[in-house]
Amino acid sequence: MPSPYQPTNIAIIGAGPAGAATALRLSYLGIPCVLIDKAGFPRDKICGDALSGKVPTLLNRLDPAIMDRFRQRFRPVDVWGIRFYPPSKKLIELPFKVGYERIPDEAPGYVAKRLDFDAFLIEEVRRRPNIELHLNTEISSYEKTPTGYRIQAKDGGPAWECRLLIDASGAHSRFSRKEAGQEVDHDHYAAAVRAYYRGVTGFHPDNFIELHFLEKYNPGYFWIFPLPGGQANVGLGMRSDIVKKKKINLREALDEIIASPDFAPRFANAEQIDPTAGYGLPLGSKERTLSGDNYLLTGDAGHLIDPLTGEGIGNATYSGFIAAELAEKCLAENRFDAAFLAAYDVRIARVLRTELRLSYRMQQIMQIKWLTNLLTGIVAANPKVIEVLCRMYTDFELRKQIVKPLFWWKLFRAKTGKMPLPETVEAER
Numbered sequence: 495m496p497s498p499y500q501p502t503n504i505a506i507i508g509a510g511p512a513g514a515a516t517a518l519r520l521s522y523l524g525i526p527c528v529l530i531d532k533a534g535f536p537r538d539k540i541c542g543d544a545l546s547g548k549v550p551t552l553l554n555r556l557d558p559a560i561m562d563r564f565r566q567r568f569r570p571v572d573v574w575g576i577r578f579y580p581p582s583k584k585l586i587e588l589p590f591k592v593g594y595e596r597i598p599d600e601a602p603g604y605v606a607k608r609l610d611f612d613a614f615l616i617e618e619v620r621r622r623p624n625i626e627l628h629l630n631t632e633i634s635s636y637e638k639t640p641t642g643y644r645i646q647a648k649d650g651g652p653a654w655e656c657r658l659l660i661d662a663s664g665a666h667s668r669f670s671r672k673e674a675g676q677e678v679d680h681d682h683y684a685a686a687v688r689a690y691y692r693g694v695t696g697f698h699p700d701n702f703i704e705l706h707f708l709e710k711y712n713p714g715y716f717w718i719f720p721l722p723g724g725q726a727n728v729g730l731g732m733r734s735d736i737v738k739k740k741k742i743n744l745r746e747a748l749d750e751i752i753a754s755p756d757f758a759p760r761f762a763n764a765e766q767i768d769p770t771a772g773y774g775l776p777l778g779s780k781e782r783t784l785s786g787d788n789y790l791l792t793g794d795a796g797h798l799i800d801p802l803t804g805e806g807i808g809n810a811t812y813s814g815f816i817a818a819e820l821a822e823k824c825l826a827e828n829r830f831d832a833a834f835l836a837a838y839d840v841r842i843a844r845v846l847r848t849e850l851r852l853s854y855r856m857q858q859i860m861q862i863k864w865l866t867n868l869l870t871g872i873v874a875a876n877p878k879v880i881e882v883l884c885r886m887y888t889d890f891e892l893r894k895q896i897v898k899p900l901f902w903w904k905l906f907r908a909k910t911g912k913m914p915l916p917e918t919v920e921a922e923r
Contacts, residue, residue, distance in 0.1 A: 499653045500654045502526070503526070505528045505645060507669065509615075511615065511807050512792040514619055515811040516814035516817050518622065520624075527625060530631050532630070536610070537612070542688065545603055549604075552812060567617075571606070571722055576703055576704075577698060577702045577703070579704070581707055603703075605719050616629075628652065633645050633647055642657040642658065642788045658789070659790075663795055664793065664795060665773070665795075674789065678776070680733075683735075685737050686744070686774075687745050687773075688727060689769070690766070692723075703718075704717060705803070711751075714736070715731065775794075776799060778798045778854075779851070781847070787832045788835075793810030794806060794810065800849075801857050802856050812845060813842060816845065
């Protein structure tokens with residue numbers, strides 16, 4: 495009797511940014527795979543909708559025409575920086591590039607609804623003949639075998655036997671919890687709510703995204719991101735343990751913030767165009783092992799969301815590329831054991847984990863109101879320091895310096911005239 499399991503080397507569960515990126519990278523490497531998702535596309539995904547510079551950079555590595563197709567298809571908002579509002583409410587504007595010239599097709603970042611971006615990735619997947627795509631297919635069971643995994647779709651649907659299972663099924667991944675042992679830790683998890691509005695005013699002319707760190711909702715922030723068509727993504731996120739401790743209803747809190755004197759004028763003629771929706775964010779602030787015998791965890795299934803900014807799409811895409819490139823080596827060496835796949839964690843640590851660790855430290859600093867206000871006061875009063883901070887998006891070594899007390903102590907002493915500027919800042923003069 496023939497086996498009900500279809501053989502494949504690589505099965506990817508979840509076709510969001512992490513899964514689609516993994517499949518696309520494999521495809522461009524000439525490696526076939528099976529990509530499975532329980533949803534049909536297009537489908538909405540509750541998110542901040544911001545695409546950091548990692549996303550266009552990585553997709554352009556596959557094919558420079560990919561981002562051209564995306565821009566032509568969905569006209570995303572081109573984003574050139576961040577408006578940062580600390581508890582003191584002193585505005586700090588940080589361009590992603592110092593002295594930039596606004597050329598929309600060369601933007602360092604974009605904002606586009608996940609409904610559109612994820613659907614676009616599926617369109618790109620469909621262009622690749624060596625990706626076997628199965629939508630509306632929910633996996634109901636996983637069975638470990640000596641050579642990999644057997645996976646079975648719900649209600650007697652298709653079944654596969656794979657040598658490498660790549661889990662990209664998101665924050666609520668059953669495989670990540672039950673098979674890989676990645677339990678939720680509310681000290682390293684965030685809760686958020688999001689709503690779409692039309693008619694919000696007061697945006698930066700170059701579409702800077704806005705992060706408002708409000709004292710009452712710290713650690714966390716209120717955000718306003720511009721969207722295509724005059725719409726805006728508006729939301730509030732906080733660490734889950736704080737939400738529980740303070741008994742905060744995030745939906746009510748979001749309405750309260752929007753109606754407050756600081757924001758009511760910007761929403762005076764705005765219209766909410768969809769219900770407020772909530773979601774969870776597994777933060778990358780806790781060290782985790784994301785590989786094991788015959789499996790890898792990518793994106794939200796691997797808890798790779800930035801703990802300070804909430805960025806998830808860029809890290810999901812990056813982890814998918816790393817998984818695909820290691821899968822190529824697995825096939826070449828015919829090895830899918832945990833010891834060989836540990837190379838995934840090594841590269842995640844080098845490329846993403848250190849960055850996530852630094853963001854966690856900055857998140858902790860943000861919880862100290864007087865210190866945050868002092869530091870942001872120093873920044874706001876010194877344009878040269880702002881230039882240096884702008885560089886931290888591309889200069890990782892600089893970002894390491896920024897979380898060190900000595901860096902800020904020197905800035906404070908320089909502000910009072912008692913010490914020259916730190917060498918990192920002085921070099922920019």
